[in-house]
Each structure stands twice: as structure tokens, then as C-alpha cells.
Amino acid sequence: MTIKVVVADDQGLVRSGFAMILDAQADISVVAEAGDGVAAIEAVRAHRPDVLLLDIRMPRMDGIEAARVVSAEAPACRIVMLTTFDVDEYVYDALYAGAAGFLLKDVRRDDLVHAVRMVASGEALLAPSVTRRLIADYTRRLPRTEQPAQPSERLAVLTTRERETMRCLALGMSNAEIAEALVVSEHTVKTHVSSILGKLGLRDRVHAVICAYETGLAVPGAA
Structure with a gap:
């Protein structure tokens, strides 16, 4: 079965680079690219992908809000947030918005492919660093x-x-x-x-x- 992917990032080089790497795999097909949150939602509606790679910081609509909409409209679509830092301040909000995990934009080629396959199979991309951030955010938000x-x-x-x-x-x-x-x-x-x-x-x-x-x-x- 071919894994359908939408790549959403406002940086053209990142977007096209990810798409090229993934499209080179026999079992993965990038069905659309998007440069902002609104376009990402439209692409999901049109193509019903298995995985959405979604940048957190984008114009018109950020990745957090886009993730909320996609999670509500297409719950079968697995969302992976793209970020520059492994301790992005929006980790907690992104997970609550429906994200299945995170990928750093400087991820290695093989790790990117593995991540998409893993998420498509139902696993989560919750690295220890992200888990620690999640716990820290939780304890900060909830009084003792x-x-x-x-x-x-x-x-x-x-x-x-x-x-x-x-x-x-x-x-x-x-x-x-x-x-x-x-x-x-x-x-x-x-x-x-x-x-x-x-x-x-x-x-x-x-x-x-x-x-x-x-x-x-x-x-x-x-x-």
C-alpha cells in the first residue's frame, strides 16, 4: 500500500527537499505541497493523505490551528509537526491539537523516511527530548x-x-x-x-x- 503524504512548510527549499526524498521511495507518494496552514487544510481535504508533515510556524494560519482543523475533519490523517528546535515552545499545544509527533527540519534522509512509515503504521514520534518537554510544560501549567x-x-x-x-x-x-x-x-x-x-x-x-x-x-x- 502506498503512503500518501502532504508536505506543508512556508520554506520552499525545505518543502521541496522533503517531497523529493519521500517521492523517491517506492511505497510513499507526496500528493501535494502547501506553503501555509490554509493551503495545508485544503490539500488534506482534496487528497485525504495518510500523513501530513506540518510546519508549526507558517503565514495565514499556523501549524497548531491547522492541526486542530485537520484532526477534526480527517482523524485518520497522521500529523507530524516540523520544527527547527526539539524544545519548541508549542510542543504541548501541538500534541493537544492532534499531532502524532515531531520532526526536526534538519532530520537525516533515512530518518525522515522511517518516521513517515512509522507514523503511517500507527506509531508516534515522541522522542525522549520531546517527552521531557511535554512533562515540563504539564507541570508548569498545573499547580502542585x-x-x-x-x-x-x-x-x-x-x-x-x-x-x-x-x-x-x-x-x-x-x-x-x-x-x-x-x-x-x-x-x-x-x-x-x-x-x-x-x-x-x-x-x-x-x-x-x-x-x-x-x-x-x-x-x-x-x-
């Missing part, structure tokens, strides 16, 4: 008196193994790393993750990470 002292009742629907899996997700661990930590197969991890998302009504594993901290299942600063 409001932080849950113990896991929320919302998590009562999860089994013990599912909670353990969710804690591992909160540490930014991959399926392979979770499987090793819990001494189970990767298939079992995928089953647990799918169950967590379904029971809690979460969009993807990125939002499972957010939920883990908001409900008190994971504690900022804990290993």
Missing part, C-alpha cells in the same frame, strides 16, 4: 495543589498490565523497549496499547502519555 495524588478513577477500566504499559509509554519507550521491560512480546504490547486507547477514548499513544501524567499514573521526575 492540583496534581493528582494518586491515579484517577478514570484508569479503573485498565488492567494492571495495561497500567504498566501506559507508564512505559509515559517514559517515551518504544514497543520493543516496553516488551523487554515487561517481558512480553511486541504483539502483546500492541494489544495492550490498542486496549488502552479504546478504553480511555484516546486518539493515539501520544495522548496516552498526556493522560498518564494528567491522571497521576506517571509522576514527573520519576524514572
Whole structure:
């Protein structure tokens, strides 16, 4: 199956460079390019891509607002935010807007291709540096008196193994790393993750990470 991609960035060289690299792959097709948020939304509406590479800072409409619209109108489209810095100040807002992860604009060719394939398969691009930023933003926004002292009742629907899996997700661990930590197969991890998302009504594993901290299942600063 061919992965359909839309590349949205106001820098023409970045946009065309990404498109050229991805179009060279037999299983990936760049169906459209866009120079701002409005054009990105129009491209998604017209082509229904599997993956949208979306710059955070763009004219007319920024990537955060565009991500919100795309998430609402085309929930099957996986959004990857493009940024210059791995600690972009909009990380938290972008994840809440529906982003499945982040890519630095100076990403290596092979890593770009791998990232698109991974996101298209349902994985998330939540690097440890981004996870740390997410946690830092969360703890900054939520006063200590409001932080849950113990896991929320919302998590009562999860089994013990599912909670353990969710804690591992909160540490930014991959399926392979979770499987090793819990001494189970990767298939079992995928089953647990799918169950967590379904029971809690979460969009993807990125939002499972957010939920883990908001409900008190994971504690900022804990290993």
C-alpha cells in the first residue's frame, strides 16, 4: 500500500527537499505541497493523505490551528509537526491539537523516511527530548495543589498490565523497549496499547502519555 503524504512548510527549499526524498521511495507518494496552514487544510481535504508533515510556524494560519482543523475533519490523517528546535515552545499545544509527533527540519534522509512509515503504521514520534518537554510544560501549567495524588478513577477500566504499559509509554519507550521491560512480546504490547486507547477514548499513544501524567499514573521526575 502506498503512503500518501502532504508536505506543508512556508520554506520552499525545505518543502521541496522533503517531497523529493519521500517521492523517491517506492511505497510513499507526496500528493501535494502547501506553503501555509490554509493551503495545508485544503490539500488534506482534496487528497485525504495518510500523513501530513506540518510546519508549526507558517503565514495565514499556523501549524497548531491547522492541526486542530485537520484532526477534526480527517482523524485518520497522521500529523507530524516540523520544527527547527526539539524544545519548541508549542510542543504541548501541538500534541493537544492532534499531532502524532515531531520532526526536526534538519532530520537525516533515512530518518525522515522511517518516521513517515512509522507514523503511517500507527506509531508516534515522541522522542525522549520531546517527552521531557511535554512533562515540563504539564507541570508548569498545573499547580502542585492540583496534581493528582494518586491515579484517577478514570484508569479503573485498565488492567494492571495495561497500567504498566501506559507508564512505559509515559517514559517515551518504544514497543520493543516496553516488551523487554515487561517481558512480553511486541504483539502483546500492541494489544495492550490498542486496549488502552479504546478504553480511555484516546486518539493515539501520544495522548496516552498526556493522560498518564494528567491522571497521576506517571509522576514527573520519576524514572
